[in-house]
Amino acid sequence: MDTFAARGYHNAPIQEIADRAGLTQAGVLHYFRTKAQLLTGVLELRDQSGIEQLGPDRPRGTEFLRHLVDTARRNAEREGIVRLYAVLSAESVTEDHPAQTYFRDRYTGLRAFVADALREAGGLAEDDARVEPAANAIIAVMDGLQVQWLLDPGSVDMAVSTELALDSLLTALAPDRFPAGG
Amino acid sequence: MDTFAARGYHNAPIQEIADRAGLTQAGVLHYFRTKAQLLTGVLELRDQSGIEQLGPDRPRGTEFLRHLVDTARRNAEREGIVRLYAVLSAESVTEDHPAQTYFRDRYTGLRAFVADALREAGGLAEDDARVEPAANAIIAVMDGLQVQWLLDPGSVDMAVSTELALDSLLTALAPDRFPAGG
Structure with a gap:
């Protein structure tokens, strides 16, 4: 995870990942047959701690939307x-990226979750x-x-901006349920 | 521009850029001594057509904010x-990326422009x-x-979502100047 985060997928050397894991390169490729499969493994591991994993039992409506602000915090x-x-x-x-389908599907799912929550909340x-669109x-x-914050953490408060945008939307x-300044 | 856009910086082969420009690799490196300088050149060229280039004569206040929606369109x-x-x-x-300072400075400038426009408009x-934060x-x-739209253009209207977020904020x-539903 650290190597892909610091270098991106294309620029990540399997040797560095192997060194960090205390394995040989052949050892890494024994568990993950290709670099693309290693990336998929990292993304699936990450999923288990994030909102992507939220299924039918996820919080609904306003509670779900507040959960997004908590996530930003x-x-x-x-x-x-x-x-x-x-x-x-x-x-x-980018062309032929191994995580393209993963991210397309992730956004499709997230958009549907957030849209459902907006309808319920409002x-x-x-x-x-x-x-x-909201x-x-x-x-x-x-x-x-996230990109602005990574480049300049002192100038961006992700939770404050997320909450302001969410409350404004x-x-x-639904001004009857969420009056201005409320 | 096409090669960096399709592959990212690290994964972009200078040979492909040379082929597209009808030059040899040595020819490209005659004009741009390193791949990093080639990237800087592309970003500076791009600047000339975008809002980054807007200086003291840029539109102000509400006009500037509408310009952002037009840009999204x-x-x-x-x-x-x-x-x-x-x-x-x-x-x-990512670590040691040659465009890191460019993007950090770009966001610093854009944030100041948009903040000024919000104060004037409101x-x-x-x-x-x-x-x-707004x-x-x-x-x-x-x-x-942009990322959502590139992955799934049929599901994202950048201008509609940008305008909705902007109007809501x-x-x-400034509800006195921008009343709800106005």
Whole structure:
């Protein structure tokens, strides 16, 4: 995880990963047959500690949305995981990247979770056309803040910006339930 | 630009760039002595067409903020530039990346521009503590949407989400000037 976070996938030497794990390169490739499979393994391990893992039992509505702000707050204490995701999610759009499907599917799932939570929190209709753009924006603001924070942690408070954007969007979508300044 | 956008910096072969430019590898390195200098040249060229170039004569206040939405709309017609910035800005947080200072300075400048525009548009005090988190969030939402859009263009409308987030934040910060639903 540290090597992929510090170098990206393409630039990560298997030898460095082997050294850190106290294995030979052949040893690493015994457990993970290719570098791409090693990356997949890292991403799956990461999933177990994050919101990606939230299934049918995840918190709903407002509780889920507050959970996103808590995640942004916790992320400021775990730079390695933030770096891993910021670097790999953007790198995944490059040609033939082994994590491209992983990130496409991850965003599809996250967008649906956040859209569901917005509808429940705001009491909004299934066909409210503002819900999906708002969900995409909430996920985007969390991602974009990570890159700014990694480059200049003293100038960016991920939790404060995430909460401000989320509260503003909730007031815009459902002012009766989330009045301004509330 | 196409090669760095498609592969990222570390994984971009100078030979491919030379082939596309109709030069030998030695020819490329005659004009740009290192791969890092070639990347810097690409980023400086890009600057001339983007909001990064906006100086003291840039539009102010609300006009500047609308310009951001227009940029998001235009970006949907120029995938190459979006890909270049999405890939390189995130890759820049990796160790010893040659564009790290470029992106850190770029975000510092953009955050100040957007914060100024928010204060002017909303008639907000210089010391209003919500302005900087809101500015960071606006830049973040634009960046984060790019990665989602590159992975799944049919599911993300960058301009619609950017405008919704911007309008919601303006209403939250200055409801007298930007009333809900206005």
